[in-house]
Ligand SMILES: NC(=O)c1ccc[n+]([C@@H]2O[C@H](COP(=O)([O-])OP(=O)(O)OC[C@H]3O[C@@H](n4cnc5c(N)ncnc54)[C@H](O)[C@@H]3O)[C@@H](O)[C@H]2O)c1
């Protein structure tokens with residue numbers, strides 16, 4: 001056991017209660033961290049999940065005024081009640097309000113300096129949207145809550161970093177969503193945060209094309225020539241080290257990846273399958289551009305595994321470690 005008033009305080013959202021978020025949070029609570037972990041969740045739901053998983057976690061009520069506690073097997077809980085009782089894999093859209101309230105409380109606490117960083121367990125976008133709230137992901141929601149005009153989703157596993165120019169939108173909407181202004185804003189955020197958060201002095205960003213073979217000289221689509229190339233020229237004129245647009249199918253070859261600090265993919269399923277194939281379970285999702293530190297897992301709610309004890313908590317552990325790294329360099 002270790003206690004110290006100087007420990008970083010990380011706030012954790014347990015995410016969708018019918019998913020594996022509570023499971024991976026409870027797994028993290030079994031470890032000693034150089035930090036106080038505070039989970040915002042329904043305390044009864046967390047206690048029931050711990051019992052189901054056979055974990056003897058000691059739950060204590062979070063209190064800002066008590067000394068920060070880092071103790072394997074102990075978890076501070078900031079109680080955020082759910083509307084109806086939650087069981088693994090039993091989706092209740094009435095509980096979406098509680099899931100969102102936890103995120104709001106975590107963001108407010110980070111903005112106010114109560115917490116040093118937030119780590120999010122997975123939510124289910126459809127469950128929240130089915131509750132009648134317009135919601136497409138944490139990334140977009142945190143941008144809205146913090147009034148940040150441009151955020152960037154980046155997933156990282158060791159030296160492989162993949163950022164997305166567009167996030168949770170239909171594939172059909174991607175070509176019109178990509179414009180020079182967006183790409184330049186995204187590249188600015190990436191350049192700034194790769195320097196300040198990842199300590200890369202002169203980040204090299206490799207940008208993927210949109211069309212097959214980066215448009216094949218315009219024969220397979222014009223966006224690479226008309227939108228991406230001018231955006232890269234504008235970024236270069238600002239001193240940002242960018243190259244591309246690279247044909248996406250071969251851009252992750254060893255030669256280019258050795259020279260790349262981060263890739264910028266044009267859309268979700270252009271970049272993330274590469275990273276998740278290479279590193280599922282070890283990758284961390286970091287939201288760049290926010291005024292607060294936020295990290296997350298590389299996986300979703302995995303209803304098939306909730307409450308079974310088979311959910312691998314590695315990515316959640318990596319997200320906690322990454323948040324602590326970001327707190328140190330802040
Ligand atoms: N950070 C987040 O909030 C986040 C991230 C990704 C997906 N999601 C959401 O999660 C929901 C379900 O998404 P999905 O089904 O595409 O992906 P998923 O990651 O939940 O599941 C994909 C597959 O991977 C397995 N898997 C996932 N996590 C695992 C773990 N920790 N250990 C072992 N196996 C694991 C699952 O059993 C499943 O077979 C969607 O609503 C999606 O939007 C949320």
Ligand SMILES: N[C@H](C(=O)O)[C@H](O)COP(=O)(O)O
Nearest residue numbers: 137138139140285296298299
């Ligand atoms: N796009 C993410 C992934 O596939 O891992 C995931 O949906 C989470 O996104 P948010 O962090 O915006 O919820």
